[in-house]
C-alpha cells in the first residue's frame with residue numbers, strides 16, 4: 001500500500017530512552033446495565049456507522065439505539081450486565097508494554113482508547129499529553145481495516161489529540177490482516193482447538209472450520225472498504241499455517257444488526273449447511289482479538305443452541321487471542337516496524353496491496369480525514 005505523509009523521527013526530548021506512547025484502539029463496551037443505552041447512542045450516531053445525512057443522524061441513531069437496547073441488555077445480562085472488553089484490552093496493553101520495555105533504547109507506555117465507551121479518545125489523549133511522549137503510535141486491535149472500526153477510531157483520535165494539544169509525531173498503523181506473527185499465533189490457537197475437538201469427536205464425523213468475522217452492510221464494502229478482502233487474507237494465512245491438508249473450511253459473517261443487506265454467507269446459514277451435511281463445526285472468531293459479547297454470547301450461547309436445533313453433530317469454538325504471548329509478540333513486532341517506518345500512516349512489513357481498493361484506498365484517504373478532523377477540533 002502506498003501510504004502518504006511521512007513523519008521523520010525526531011530526536012528524543014530526554015536524550016535517553018525514546019518515550020513511545022502506544023494507543024490501543026478498540027470498540028469499547030458498557031460497564032454496567034445503565035451504560036448500555038448511551039453506549040449504543042454513541043455507536044449509532046457515529047457517521048462511520050450510520051451513513052445518512054448529518055441532520056437526520058442524531059434522531060435516527062437514537063431511535064435505532066433505543067430499539068437495540070432490549071436485545072443488547074439481554075446479551076450483556078448473560079455476562080453479568082457488562083462487557084469484558086475493557087479489562088481484556090487493559091490486560092493486552094499491560095502485556096504489550098512489558099514486552100516493549102525489554103527493548104533497549106525504548107520507554108513504552110500503552111494506553112487504551114475506546115470508540116464508544118470509556119476510556120474514550122478525549123480522556124486518553126489528555127493522559128498521553130501528560131505523559132509527554134517523544135512519539136505516539138496508534139495501534140488498532142482490529143486486524144482488518146474497516147472505515148467503521150479502525151477508520152472511525154483514528155478520525156476520533158485526531159480530533160481528541162488536537163483538542164488536548166498533543167503535538168508529538170504520530171504514526172497510525174492501518175491493519176495487520178496477514179502479518180506472519182499474527183497468522184502464526186492465531187493458527188496455533190486454532191490448531192489447539194482443532195486437536196481438542198478431534199480428540200472428543202467420533203472419528204467418523206467430519207469437522208469443518210467456520211472462520212466467523214463480524215459482518216458489515218454490503219454498501220460499505222461496495223463503497224471501498226477493504227475489510228472483507230482482508231478477512232479472506234487472514235483466513236488464507238491461518239489455513240496455510242495450520243498444517244491440516246484439504247481442510248474443509250469457509251469464511252462467514254456474524255452479528256447482523258440492521259435490516260440492510262449485509263455481506264455473506266452468514267454464520268447462521270453455514271450452521272444450517274453443516275446440519276444438512278452432517279459435519280461438526282469448529283467456529284473461529286477471526287476479526288476480534290479479544291473475547292466480548294459477540295464471542296461469549298452470540299457464538300457460545302446463541303449459535304451453539306442454533307447448531308443443536310439444526311442437527312449439527314458437534315459444536316466447538318476456538319478462543320480469541322486475548323493476551324496470548326505469541327499474539328502480544330506479534331503486536332510488539334508491529335509496533336517496532338511501524339514506529340521505525342518514518343510514515344504517519346503505516347502498513348505492516350510484507351503487506352499485500354488490496355487489489356480492489358488500490359488507487360482509491362481507504363487507508364490512503366484516512367490521512368486526509370484525520371487532517372480534517374484535526375482542523376475542525
Ligand SMILES: C=CC1=C(C)c2cc3[nH]c(cc4nc(cc5[nH]c(cc1n2)c(C)c5CCC(=O)O)C(CCC(=O)O)=C4C)c(C)c3C=C
Pocket residue numbers: 027028029030040043049068071072075083084085142146148149214215216217227257258287288291292293294
Ligand atoms: C451497523 C452496525 C454495526 C457495524 C457496521 C459494526 C461493525 C463492526 N463491529 C465490530 C466489533 C464489535 N462490535 C461490538 C458491538 C456492537 N457492534 C454493533 C453494531 C455494528 N458493528 C452493536 C450494535 C454493538 C453492541 C452490542 C450489540 O448490540 O449487539 C463489539 C463490542 C462488544 C462488547 O462486548 O461490548 C465489538 C468488539 C467489528 C470488528 C466491525 C466491523 C468490521
Ligand SMILES: [Fe+2]
Pocket residue numbers: 214255
Ligand atoms: Fe459491531
Ligand SMILES: [Fe+2]
Pocket residue numbers: 001226353354357358361362363
Ligand atoms: Fe489498501
